[in-house]
Amino acid sequence: xxEDQVSLRSIKDARERIASVIYRTPLYLSPRLTNRTxxxxxxxxxxxxxxxVFKIRGAANKILKLAPAEREHGLVAASSGNHGLSVSYxxxxxxxxxxIVVPTNAVEEKVGIIEEYGARVxxxxxxxxxxxxxxxxxQKATGATLVHPFDxxxxxxxxxxxxxxxxxxxxxxxTVVVPIGGGGLISGVSTAIKSLSPSVRIIGVEPEKASSMxxxxxxxxxxxxxDTTSIADGLAAREPGxxxxxxxxxxxxxxxxxxxxxxxxxxxxxxxxxxxxxxxSAAAAIxxxxxxxxxxxxxxVAVVISGGNISRKxxxxxxxxxx
Amino acid sequence: xxEDQVSLRSIKDARERIASVIYRTPLYLSPRLTNRTxxxxxxxxxxxxxxxVFKIRGAANKILKLAPAEREHGLVAASSGNHGLSVSYxxxxxxxxxxIVVPTNAVEEKVGIIEEYGARVxxxxxxxxxxxxxxxxxQKATGATLVHPFDxxxxxxxxxxxxxxxxxxxxxxxTVVVPIGGGGLISGVSTAIKSLSPSVRIIGVEPEKASSMxxxxxxxxxxxxxDTTSIADGLAAREPGxxxxxxxxxxxxxxxxxxxxxxxxxxxxxxxxxxxxxxxSAAAAIxxxxxxxxxxxxxxVAVVISGGNISRKxxxxxxxxxx
Numbered sequence: 001x002x003e004d005q006v007s008l009r010s011i012k013d014a015r016e017r018i019a020s021v022i023y024r025t026p027l028y029l030s031p032r033l034t035n036r037t038x039x040x041x042x043x044x045x046x047x048x049x050x051x052x053v054f055k056i057r058g059a060a061n062k063i064l065k066l067a068p069a070e071r072e073h074g075l076v077a078a079s080s081g082n083h084g085l086s087v088s089y090x091x092x093x094x095x096x097x098x099x100i101v102v103p104t105n106a107v108e109e110k111v112g113i114i115e116e117y118g119a120r121v122x123x124x125x126x127x128x129x130x131x132x133x134x135x136x137x138x139q140k141a142t143g144a145t146l147v148h149p150f151d152x153x154x155x156x157x158x159x160x161x162x163x164x165x166x167x168x169x170x171x172x173x174x175t176v177v178v179p180i181g182g183g184g185l186i187s188g189v190s191t192a193i194k195s196l197s198p199s200v201r202i203i204g205v206e207p208e209k210a211s212s213m214x215x216x217x218x219x220x221x222x223x224x225x226x227d228t229t230s231i232a233d234g235l236a237a238r239e240p241g242x243x244x245x246x247x248x249x250x251x252x253x254x255x256x257x258x259x260x261x262x263x264x265x266x267x268x269x270x271x272x273x274x275x276x277x278x279x280x281s282a283a284a285a286i287x288x289x290x291x292x293x294x295x296x297x298x299x300x301v302a303v304v305i306s307g308g309n310i311s312r313k314x315x316x317x318x319x320x321x322x323x
Numbered sequence: 324x325x326e327d328q329v330s331l332r333s334i335k336d337a338r339e340r341i342a343s344v345i346y347r348t349p350l351y352l353s354p355r356l357t358n359r360t361x362x363x364x365x366x367x368x369x370x371x372x373x374x375x376v377f378k379i380r381g382a383a384n385k386i387l388k389l390a391p392a393e394r395e396h397g398l399v400a401a402s403s404g405n406h407g408l409s410v411s412y413x414x415x416x417x418x419x420x421x422x423i424v425v426p427t428n429a430v431e432e433k434v435g436i437i438e439e440y441g442a443r444v445x446x447x448x449x450x451x452x453x454x455x456x457x458x459x460x461x462q463k464a465t466g467a468t469l470v471h472p473f474d475x476x477x478x479x480x481x482x483x484x485x486x487x488x489x490x491x492x493x494x495x496x497x498t499v500v501v502p503i504g505g506g507g508l509i510s511g512v513s514t515a516i517k518s519l520s521p522s523v524r525i526i527g528v529e530p531e532k533a534s535s536m537x538x539x540x541x542x543x544x545x546x547x548x549x550d551t552t553s554i555a556d557g558l559a560a561r562e563p564g565x566x567x568x569x570x571x572x573x574x575x576x577x578x579x580x581x582x583x584x585x586x587x588x589x590x591x592x593x594x595x596x597x598x599x600x601x602x603x604s605a606a607a608a609i610x611x612x613x614x615x616x617x618x619x620x621x622x623x624v625a626v627v628i629s630g631g632n633i634s635r636k637x638x639x640x641x642x643x644x645x646x
Contacts, residue, residue, distance in 0.1 A: 026346050028373060031439050048371050050351060052598050109595075116354050272432075275375045275632050277600045309598055312642055319639035 003246040005153035006187065008195035011160035018060040018158060021090060023049055025162075027169040027302065032273035037289050039299040042173075044166055047278055047308030053234075054159060054185060054306050055086040055149070061158030062147050063090050071096045073143035078131035080106040080114075082234060082307055083149040088119035099138055101131045107311075128238070150184030151241025159185045163192025166302050174295065175201040177303045179285045180213045180255070182237040183244030185306060190251035201295065204248065204255040205288040207263065210236045214255040216245055231260050231314065234281035234307065262287040267310065268322045279310045326569040328476035329510065331518035334483035341383040341481060344413060346372055348485075350492040350625065355596035360612050362622040365496075367489055370601055370631030376557075377482060377508060377629050378409040378472070384481030385470050386413050394419045396466035401454035403429040403437075405557060405630055406472040411442035422461055424454045430634075451561070473507030474564025482508045486515025489625050497618065498524040500626045502608045503536045503578070505560040506567030508629060513574035524618065527571065527578040528611040530586065533559045537578040539568055554583050554637065557604035557630065585610040590633065591645045602633045 025045045033041035046054035063075065071094075077087040080102035091098035098119040102111055103126050111121055124134040139146045148155060162185070166173060176193055178186040190202045206214050210228035216239070224239040240248065258266075266283035270276050278286070282305040289303070348368045356364035369377035386398065394417075400410040403425035414421035421442040425434055426449050434444055447457040462469045471478060485508070489496060499516055501509040513525045529537050533551035539562070547562040563571065581589075589606035593599050601609070605628040612626070 023349050026371070026373075032436075035439065045371075048349070048368075050349075113355075116358065271635060271638075312594060312645075315594075316639065316642035319635055320643060322635075 003243065003250055005243065006156045006160065006191050006247060008192060010153065010157040011164060011188065011192045014057075014061040014154075014157040015161045015164055017064045018057055018161065021060040021064070021093060022057055024165060025049065027166060030274050033286070033289065037301070039294050039301045041289065042170055042300065042302045043274070043276070044162060044302055044304045045276070046162065047276070047282060047305050051082070051086045051089045052308040053082040053086060054162060054304070055082045056089060057161055058155035058158035058184060058188070059083070059086040059090045059147060062152060062154040063087070063094055063096060065154055066096075066145060070145055073145065074098060075147055076101070076135045076138045076142070076144040077147045077149070078128065078135040079149055080110050082309060084114055085110070087147050088114045088117035091119060092117045099144065101135045101138070103131060150182030151243050153243065156184050156188040156191070156243065156247070158188065160188030160192040162304060163189040167193060167196045170300055170302060172300055173197070173200055173302050174299045175203060175292070175301045177203045177205060177285045177288055177292070177301060179232070179235055179281050179304065179306050180204040180206050180248075181235045181281065183213055183240040183248050185304065186252060187244045187247035189304060191247060194251050201253045202251055203288065203292060204252045205285045206255060206257055207232050207235055207284060208257045208259050211257055212237055213240045213245070213248060214257060216240055217249060217252070217255060230263070230280070232263050232280040232284050234279065235284060256288040256291050258284050258287040258291070264318060267314070268318050271319070276305075277308055277310060277315065278305050279307045280314065282306045282308070326566065326573055328566065329479045329483065329514050329570060331515060333476065333480040334487060334511065334515045337380075337384040337477075337480040338484045338487055340387045341380055341484065344383040344387070344416060345380050347488060348372065350489060353597050356609070356612065360624070362617050362624045364612065365493055365623065365625045366597070366599070367485060367625055367627045368599070369485065370599065370605060370628050374405070374409045374412045375631040376405040376409060377485060377627070378405045379412060380484055381478035381481035381507060381511070382406070382409040382413045382470060385475060385477040386410070386417055386419060388477055389419070389468060393468055396468065397421060398470055399424070399458045399461045399465070399467040400470045400472070401451065401458040402472055403433050405632060407437055408433070410470050411437045411440035414442060415440045422467065424458045424461070426454060473505030474566050476566065479507050479511040479514070479566065479570070481511065483511030483515040485627060486512040490516060490519045493623055493625060495623055496520070496523055496625050497622045498526060498615070498624045500526045500528060500608045500611055500615070500624060502555070502558055502604050502627065502629050503527040503529050503571075504558045504604065506536055506563040506571050508627065509575060510567045510570035512627060514570060517574050524576045525574055526611065526615060527575045528608045529578060529580055530555050530558055530607060531580045531582050534580055535560055536563045536568070536571060537580060539563055540572060540575070540578060553586070553603070555586055555603040555607050557602065558607060579611040579614050581607050581610040581614070587641060590637075591641050594642070599628075600631055600633060600638065601628050602630045603637065605629045605631070
C-alpha cells in the first residue's frame with residue numbers, strides 16, 4: 001500500500017462526511033499540566049465522543065462511504081473493544097447490519113453493549129489473528145465489508161479529522177503527542193497536521209511492553225512482536241499495518257516509550273489534576289509528557305486523549321492505591 | 324425581585340456573550356438508560372465544561388456583562404466548590420482580579436486549584452452565611468462585584484443557555500430533569516424551555532436531606548432548613564433565593580426527592596452503564612428517573628448532568644462497594 005492513499009483532501013472529505021455522527025471535541029488547556037511541564041498542554045478530548053473513543057471517526061468514515069449495494073451486505077469487524085463498540089454504534093445509527101467477532105473469553109459486559117447496539121456477535125478463538133481469519137471468512141461468505149481497525153485509508157482519514165480540529169483550534173501548535181496501537185490514529189493525525197504545518201513535531205507514544213512501531217521504525221521494516229501485554233490494551237498491537245507503518249515512517253518525528261507504572265500513575269494524575277477519567281491508552285500520552293524536551297519557551301503541546309473506556313476494576317485499583 | 328428579570332431575550336443574549344468561554348456540550352442519547360427506563364434518555368453533559376460544571380455559564384455571563392470600570396474593581400464570591408472554581412476560571416480568562424472566600428476548613432486541593440487560576444483566597448468562617456457576610460464586606464470595602472452563586476438574573480440567564488441548547492438539539496423534547504441546589508440552574512433552564520415550548524414538563528430533583536425548594540413550594544413561601552447535609556453537596560442549599568423561588572414556582576411542574584443511597588447508586592450506574600463519571604449532584608437527576616412516570620410512549624427525556632467534580636474518596640468508595 002502507498003502512503004499517498006491518505007491525503008489532506010481525503011481527511012477534509014471525511015470531516016464533512018462524519019460531521020453528523022461524531023462530536024467535535026474540545027481542545028482543553030489544562031492549567032495543572034501546563035504548570036507541571038512548563039509547556040502549554042492542550043488535551044484533545046476524544047474521551048468525550050459518544051462511544052468514549054476516537055475510533056468512532058474512522059468507523060463512521062468507512063461506513064458512510066459505502067455504496068448502497070455495499071451497505072446491504074453489511075459489515076464485519078474483529079474486536080471486543082473500542083473498535084467493535086464504535087463499528088456497532090455507527091452501524092446502528094446508519095441502519096447497516098454488522099457482525100462483530102469477539103474472543104470466546106470476551107468480557108460479558110462489553111459483549112452486552114455491542115449486542116444492545118443491535119450487532120450480531122460471533123465468539124471465536126482467543127487471539128486477534130484467529131478473530132481476523134474468522135472475520136475474513138464471514139466477509140467472503142456474505143459479501144460484508146470488513147472494517148479494519150487501523151490499516152485502511154478510509155479509517156485513517158477518519159481519525160485524521162482530529163488533526164484538522166487541532167489546527168483549527170490551535171493554529172500555532174508546536175508539538176502533537178499521539179498514542180500508537182496499530183498506528184491508525186497517528187497516521188491520520190500526522191497526515192493532516194504535516195500537510196497544514198510541516199514544522200509541527202509529531203511524537204508517538206507506546207508502552208515499553210508493546211513497542212511494535214518503535215521497533216519497526218528502528219529496523220526500518222515491520223517487526224512483529226510475540227508478546228504484547230499492557231494495561232493499555234488499546235496499544236497492544238503486535239505489529240503496525242503496512243499502510244500505517246509507511247505513513248508513520250514519513251511523518252513521525254520521535255517515539256517515546258513509557259512503562260506500565262508510568263501509565264498507571266498517569267491515569268491517577270489526570271483524575272487528580274484534571275478531574276477527567278481516561279483509559280490507560282490515553283494516559284500513556286500523558287505519561288510521555290515528562291519525557292519530552294520542550295523545543296522553545298511557551299511551547300504549545302496538544303495531546304490526543306484517545307479514549308475514556310477504563311475498566312471499573314482498573315479504575316478502582318488506581319484510586320485505592322493512591323488513596 | 325421579579326421573575327421577569329430573566330427572559331428568553333436575556334438568555335439568548337447570554338448565549339452570544341459566553342460563546343467563546345464555554346463549550347457547547349453534547350446531548351448524548353444513552354442506549355443503556357433508554358433501555359432501562361422505557362423513555363429516550365438524553366444526557367446534557369455539562370460535566371464536559373472546562374471547569375467540569377455548568378456554573379461556568381452563569382459566571383461567564385455575569386463577568387462578561389460588567390462595564391470596564393466595574394471590571395477594574397474586581398470580583399468577589401463565596402464558595403470553595405464549583406462556583407468558586409468557575410468564577411476564578413472565567414476571571415483569569417477575562418483578566419479580572421477575583422477574591423474567593425472559602426471556609427477555614429476548605430480542602431487544600433480545591434483551594435489550590437482556585438489559587439492556580441490566580442484568584443486571591445480569603446479563609447473565613449465555617450458556614451455559608453459567614454462567608455457571604457465576609458464577601459459582602461469585601462464588596463463594600465473594595466467596590467468589587469459580588470457574583471452570587473444563583474440568585475442573580477445574569478447568573479440565571481447564563482445557566483439558561485443550557486435550555487436553548489437542549490431545544491436546538493432535541494426540538495421535540497417532552498420532559499427536562501434538573502437537579503436543584505439554590506435553584507439557579509432550574510430557573511434558567513425552565514425559563515428558556517417554557518418560553519420556547521410551554522408544554523414541556525420541567526422536573527426538579529432534590530435530596531430528601533436537602534429539600535428546601537420542595538418544602539418552599541409546598542408552603543408557598545421560602546422555607547429555610549436548619550440542616551442540609553448530602554453526598555450531593557452542590558444541592559445542599561438551605562433555602563432557595565427569592566428570585567429562583569419566584570421563577571421555579573411559575574415554571575417547575577414537579578419536584579422529585581431522592582435518598583442518599585439512591586444518589587450513590589446512581590453515581591455507580593452512570594459509570595457502569597455510560598462510562599461517564601458524574602458528581603453526586605448530577606447523579607441525583609439520574610436517580611430520579613426511576614421515580615418519574617412517562618406521559619407517553621417514546622417520551623424524550625433530557626437530563627441535565629450538572630457536573631463531574633466528584634471527590635476521589637467518594638469515587639473510590641462507590642467503586643469498591645460495588646466491585
